[in-house]
Structures are given as structure tokens and as C-alpha cells.
Amino acid sequence: MQKPTLPKGTRDFGPSKMIRRNFLINNIKEVFAKYGYLPLETPAMENLSVLTGKYGDEGDKLLYKILNSGDFLSKLTPDEFSKGAKEITGKIAEKGLRYDLTVPFARYVVMNQHEINFPFRRYQIQPVWRADRPQKGRYREFFQCDADVVGTDSLICEAEIVAIINEVFDRLKLNDFVININNRKILTGITEVIDAPGKESDFCVAIDKLDKIGREKVEEELLQKGFSQNSLQKMAPVFEISGSNQEKIAVLKELLSGSEIGLQGVVEIEEVLTNLNLMNITEANLNFDVTLARGLSYYTGAIFEVKMLNVKIGSVGGGGRYDNLTGVFGLEGMSGIGFSFGIDRLYDVLEALELFPDSEHVVTQILIVHFDKKTQDHGLGLLQAFRKENISCEIFPDLAKLKKQLNYANRNNIPYVLVVGEEELKSKEYTLKNMNKGEQKQLTLEQIIKELT
């Protein structure tokens, strides 16, 4: 007999995990809806022509490919086999599993561009799959939780995202966090004013590691990448910048005075702050971090990252503005901004800080227990009375010892147990046990319903 197993890097979400995940995800969904975001879901399978080439060479390798059904070898000539796996993949697999939610969203926008009401706000919470090496906290199936607005370049959207993050974290009772913000144009501007134009990509890769490896190592890397000593000297103020967001803005306006695009980036940051002020959001947990770079090359404006201050874990959210989401599918000039919550990490944070409410664990409010067929039959008559009042309830379906029935209630966190015994049949007063407090009372059905609602 085979012993069944789960594929490496995948997880079952059993009831207690599901209930907690739903608490987290429902809170996020409610905030998205409050800010006008609409739900979207796309299929797990996409044509490989849609996915391939969108995530770089490394990404292409991590795509899960689905074997064509039927005789998948029919398109291959015998001598093609010898060319190896890479060459024949395209002939035996035409579909792949979703790698992220951004490319399917771009595809959706292009395919439905004439029906969509722009500016289009959508959120999407679905699993994605990557054939990555599984390790702690990294899965081959994991969930992304994205919100994007496309069809507008208004900097109000940036401020709204900051507002959304704050509202979600407030609901989750997460207080110690920071939203780091920067602007890709500022990074471009810096490469201009330090006489390293066109080296933005190397610059971003290096500066992005500042947190982890420190200034010295970053400078070493830049030298290796061909940045001059002179460039590094001119860059010094970037490392030394400090103070309030306004103070940093003042320093950068000076530093970037020779770069039109750099100055525009600073002005955009300023406008986001202004918009937040106009929205009366004074405590936005926003930190202008001029060394924030973020990996994704398609960002062209604001970039965000959310970090916890009291739990050691990577960023729990991030995003940014892009000028051309859909260009790769032939629809140019579709500017937008996206943000993504890291659901798996937020789950771990809530667990570490014990912020999942106990009440969320309760599915069934009351379990009806009994001693024999006669008392069980009587118990059946009580079920619908509770359900009519929207009180979730169960009856223990088997004839079993009371201890077994109470044990079942305990293990499922059922807070109340109603005991139907021989006496209760006559008196119509039932024993109601509060499983948390260990107390019990004799009450009529009406009184019990009152107690539970």
C-alpha cells in the first residue's frame, strides 16, 4: 500500500491555518474594497507564450510547464530528442502555471481593454507556482495578494496605497512598521550627477544590499562594476543623508540640481507627502529611503517596501509605479501602480506577536451531546432552533461516551456544550456547559439562545 505524500514545497492548509489565513485575507480584502478595488481571478494555467520571457532567464527556468495532453510526442521527429530537454520543451508543453499575478493581469487588461472602465483598480489573491529550491519560508506554491490601479499616472494613487497599508496594519493591530518609499527617477538622477549615466542597473543592485552588507561593501562592489573613485565621492551624501523626510528632500534637491529626471523624482515624493497631508493622514509610517532600490526592472516611479520593526523577517509588502505594464502585449502607455502584501510573512508576524484573535477560531458555537438514542433523538429537535438564530451548532452524530463527546468539543474549540439527559427530556431545562470557564447552568432552550446571541 502506498503511503501518500505531498510534493516538496507545497502545503495543505488545515482548518486552524485556514481560519487564521481567512482572518488575515478578509481584513485585506475589506480594505481593498473600501478603497474601490475590484476582485479579479485568472486561470492557474496560462499559455507559455504569455509567460516566457517575462521574468528573465532565471524566471523562465522556474516556470512549471504542463505536458500537452494525448500523444505529446507527435510533434517531435526522432532526431529532435537528441537536442535535449531545453530544445524540445516548447514542442511537448504549451501551457505553464502562473508565476506571478502581474503578467496575467497585464494579459487580462490587454484582452479586455475595450470593456474595462479606466482607471481600473483590481485586487487579486491567488496562488502562484515556482520551481524554486524549497527552503524555510520559501514554497513552490505560495499566495500573492496584489492590488493595482492602471490607466492613470496620478500621484493620488501613491498616497492611497500608503493609506491602504496603514489601514490594513491598523486592523491587524500591527503598529511597529515602516513604509520605505523612494523613486526610481531619483536613482537614475543619482547615476547622472555622479557621472555614471546608464549604470543605473548596477547601481540599484549594489545599493539594494546596503542594509545587509553595509556601505563599505557596497562601495567595493560599485568599484568592481567600473564606477570611478570620483563617482563614489560624489555619492557620499547619499549614504550620509538623514533627518525627517522634508530634510532629506531638501538635501536631495541640492544634490540632484543637475539632473532633470532626478529632481522630478524628488518632486513626486513631495507630492505624495502633500497628498497624504491633504487626506489628513499625518501618521503615515512613511520613511523616504533614498537607498531603497527594489529588484523589479519595470518600476519607473515610486517604489515601496514595508518592514516590521519588532519582528525579524524580510519585507512584508512592496510595490511601485510602472509606465508600461502592457507594452509587451502590444498595448502601450498603460501607466499604473501596484502593491503586494506578503501573506505568508504577515501570517508568521501575526502568529509571532499572538495577534490572531481567539474568537476567530470558533466555527461551531454549541455542540449537543447525549447519552443514548432517545436523548440523541431529542437533541436533533434542538438543532434547527439554534441555526434559525444563526448560531452554528452540531450534534455528536454517533452514540458515544460523554467523555468522548466533550473531548471532541474541546479539541475543536467549541465554546458551549448542551447536555441532553434523561432528566432534561422531562424538564426541558438543559445543562449548558461553558467549556472555557468550566461552569454549567440549567437553562431552557430560549434562555440558551439568549445567552449565545
Place this chain on the structure above:
Amino acid sequence: MQKPTLPKGTRDFGPSKMIRRNFLINNIKEVFAKYGYLPLETPAMENLSVLTGKYGDEGDKLLYKILNSGDFLSKLTPDEFSKGAKEITGKIAEKGLRYDLTVPFARYVVMNQHEINFPFRRYQIQPVWRADRPQKGRYREFFQCDADVVGTDSLICEAEIVAIINEVFDRLKLNDFVININNRKILTGITEVIDAPGKESDFCVAIDKLDKIGREKVEEELLQKGFSQNSLQKMAPVFEISGSNQEKIAVLKELLSGSEIGLQGVVEIEEVLTNLNLMNITEANLNFDVTLARGLSYYTGAIFEVKMLNVKIGSVGGGGRYDNLTGVFGLEGMSGIGFSFGIDRLYDVLEALELFPDSEHVVTQILIVHFDKKTQDHGLGLLQAFRKENISCEIFPDLAKLKKQLNYANRNNIPYVLVVGEEELKSKEYTLKNMNKGEQKQLTLEQIIKELT
């Protein structure tokens, strides 16, 4: 430039579809929870060793297989290629996509048997994938919505499922439906008493078509399958049975008096009816249909099927009791009962009967519109006041003509628009347009909030 496409047989669920689907699914979820069912989700990918052989030869062909990542040819010798697709599949693909929710559930139960609190009630609403020929109403990615109880053979569970179906349909305002119920033991019993023991499978296949092809054709098919004329004569009362459920029970008790298992099936039906009576569910929309067979061979007791009476569509739900869900994975004697709602068909029914509530379409309650930067800035100051009261709202993010902004509100079914003009800036009385009625009023922010809550 490539024009992006969706894989055949798959669908995007855009906002208006998502909102309706969520209405349907949330109603079902709430009822499941009320009856003590707990949520479970399993990964999209399963090891092929778990999936293969569970759905018959036809099912195996319809499994989507995932190409091993990296050099998937490395386990193949050159001469193995010539053996053809069927032979090499197992060597180049170790994982497949979930084909239903029952096998993953059985796997979950076996893998977690020592932690699960039995009887275990779980519901699971997730997509499944089948490489079937796509056609109207049949998709390659579609959703299943299953609820099962395992670890008990109590016939209370059968009655509870009938109660759940009634409550879900009541919430959805679906009245004209019938729950057909039968019992596999009765079908076995019939083959015994008509002297065709062991021919249950052929009998079920034929009788299952009665609805579609009529008695004569069913009898023809049975003759072809080797049933004798004598058997058919003995079977006549089965076709002629009519009246109330109690009347049918009486006829069958007579007819099956020679079959122990057949009589047990009738007694089980009787007990389900008794349990429903004890639960005070008198209008259960339950019809004892002795010709109901259902395809799945693993059913061993009660079988169900739900049909609409006022919309022409196949069954919108079904299920039954099984004795041995997990035997194939080495855990014997796990009896249980499952039921599944046909989400896609129920969606079509609700649409056909126009039962989706309009209010469910509303995501954003109020859109703030403006004439220029100054009035837009002022509008920004109003946003959070609404959101604090849990009123979902948006501001049009671009500077655009009023007509364009109102058109946006109309297309997104936003019921209210708040206009900020030059005068409103001074008076602090805003124009509130009711987009459905076409009326407008001048109100303060407080008055508007009062109007909307």
C-alpha cells in the same frame, strides 16, 4: 507583437463575475460553517502516484501532468523515447494537477489521521483541472465545492446534508428544486431479487439514463447486457413505483423482502426521513427516487442529486455515502458522506432567474468628482472621513471633464457622486448626486455620511 490568449477551456473572472460568484460562494460557506464544517485547502499539484489509478483509465488520460523541472530527459535512455508518449510520461512528469477534491481530501485525512478530531467535517472550494474536450458549460479549469464528514456512519449526517441543501437554496431564494435520494444498497437489492446478482454495475449504468431515454430503451440496454426477460418482468414494479416517499418505501419493502441488503437500504432511507422529522424539517424537498444511480462507484449507501424544476440544466449538486474513502491509501474503515454543489451551474441558474441582488454589485458607495486641482485637493480631504465610517469611496484620480468622471461612476455602478466645485469650497455644502434616481441635494459632509450609513 504577440496577441495574448487564454488557454482553451479556461476563464478569467472579471470584477462583475467575481462579485456574483463571491455572493454565491459566501452564502454556501456561511451555511457550511453554521453546520460545523471546517475549511480545508490542498495544493494544486499532487504527486502523480497519489492521483493515478483513482479515476479509471479515462480519468488517468484527463490528468494534467507537470513536466519535471530542469533536465527532465535525464532519467530516459535514448531507446526509451521510441516507446511512445504513454511509456515515458512517468519518467518526465512526477506531479499532476488536482483532478477533484475527494482524492486530495482522502490523502489529507490519511497523512493527518493522528491529529484530526473525528468525526471530521470539512469543506473545500477550489479549482480542479481536467484535460477534457472543452464545450458549452464544460471547462478545463472549474471549481468544485465539496463538504464531507468522515469517521462516522451515523445517518444523522444524511439528514444534515438535506438540511444544508435546503438552507443554501433558501438563502439564494431558489424554491423550485428537488433533492432526489436513493441508496446503493437498494440498487444491489434489486439486482438480487430480479435474479441478476453481481450485475449491479450494468444495472446502474442503464437505469441512470431513465430520465433521458425512457423505460423502453433502458430495458433494451439491459437485455443487451444479458439481463433475462424474466429479470425485466420482476423489475417492472421499480419502473411503476409512485406516490409519496412513505408509499414508495412500503412498495419496496415488499419487493425487496428477499434481499437483506436491499431491505437495509430501505430502512436507511426511512431513518433519514425520521431524522429530518425529528429536526422539524418537514418541507425537505426530498424525493425518494429508486431509479437514481449516480456514476461514482465508491458510493455504498445513500446517494443524492439536486435538480432545478424551473431551469433546464443538469444536476446542480450531488453526493453520497462511501464506506472506504481512504482504503486506497492504507487507512481502512473510514466511512463518510460527501456532498458537492455545482457552483458553475448554480451561477447560471441565479443569472437565469435574475436572483443576484443588485446591491451585491456595489463595491464603491461614493465617488468624489471635481473640476480642477484646487477642488480635487479639497476632495482628498473628504476621503478618510467616509472610510472612517466604513463607507467605501474613491476620488477620481485624474483631472478630467465632469462627464468623464460621471461616466466612470455609472459604468462601475457607483450609487452616489459627491461634486466638489468652487462654491462647495466656500459653503462646505456638497452636491450629492444619487446616480440611480438622478436626484441631487446640497448637503454637508456630516449629512452625507448620515445619508449613506
